[in-house]
Amino acid sequence: MKLTGRLEIKSYEKIKEFLFQEHVGRIASIDENGFPQIIPMNFAFPNDAIYMHSYTIGEKLDNINRNDKVGFEVDRELEFLPSYFSHPTDASQADTLYISVVIKGIASIVKDDTEKSLALNALMEKYQPEGHYDPLTKDDLVLDEVAVIKIVPQSIRGKYKIGQHMRPESRIILAQKILERNSPTSKKTLEIMGFKITDDGLKMVDDPIW
Structure with missing residues (x-):
C-alpha cells in the first residue's frame, strides 16, 4: 500500500x-x-x-x-x-x-x-x-x-x-525518542500514538490504526 x-x-x-x-x-x-x-x-x-x-x-x-x-x-x-x-x-x-x-x-x-x-x-x-x-x-x-x-x-x-505507517519496533523507538526529548506536547502525543507511560517504560495500549 x-x-x-x-x-x-x-x-x-x-x-x-x-x-x-x-x-x-x-x-x-x-x-x-x-x-x-x-x-x-x-x-x-x-x-x-x-x-x-x-x-x-x-x-x-x-x-x-x-x-x-x-x-x-x-x-x-x-x-x-x-x-x-x-x-x-x-x-x-x-x-x-x-x-x-x-x-x-x-x-x-x-x-x-x-x-x-x-x-x-x-x-x-x-x-x-x-x-x-x-x-x-x-x-x-x-x-x-x-x-x-x-x-x-x-x-x-x-x-x-502518528507512526501507524511504521513497523512496531520502529514505532516504539520513535516513541522513546519523543519521551526523552520531553517537549511540551510529548506526553499527549504518545497517548494519541497509543502509548502509556508506566514505571516499566512505554507500553502500547491502543491500536494506532484509524
Whole structure:
C-alpha cells in the first residue's frame, strides 16, 4: 500500500471526534476577483454539518452568496520530529506528526431561526462545556444580530501521521525518542500514538490504526 493511503483516516467516528476537539477551523471561499479567501473560525459539527457564527455583513458572506462552493480545513500539529531522530546531520530527515481534516462542501447562510439556535447552542456546548448560560431559543431577538454559516460536506478526507505507517519496533523507538526529548506536547502525543507511560517504560495500549 502506498504511504498516502496509509495516512488516510478511514474511521468517520475518529474524524468526528477530532472535529469536536479542535477549536479553530479555516473556511476558504472565492472573492469577487477569483482569489481564495481563508479565514480562521470557531465552529461546531452537529448533525454532520459545519456551523460557524459571524457578523451579519462581511466579505466571506458576500463570497458565499456569490459562490456557495467552499473548503474547510482543521489541523493539529502533534509533534515535530527533529532530524537527528533519524540521522546525525541530515536536516532533510526532520518530520512532523499531525492530524488534519479537509472538507469540500456547499455553504449557505442559515435563515431558519430554529436551526440558527441549534447551531449557536452547539457552539456554546463545545466552547463552554461548564455551562453557566441560558440556551438560545428560536424566539430570541439576538438571532437577528448574528449570521450563521452552514457547510454541508460533499467530501470529507482525514489524514494522520502518528507512526501507524511504521513497523512496531520502529514505532516504539520513535516513541522513546519523543519521551526523552520531553517537549511540551510529548506526553499527549504518545497517548494519541497509543502509548502509556508506566514505571516499566512505554507500553502500547491502543491500536494506532484509524
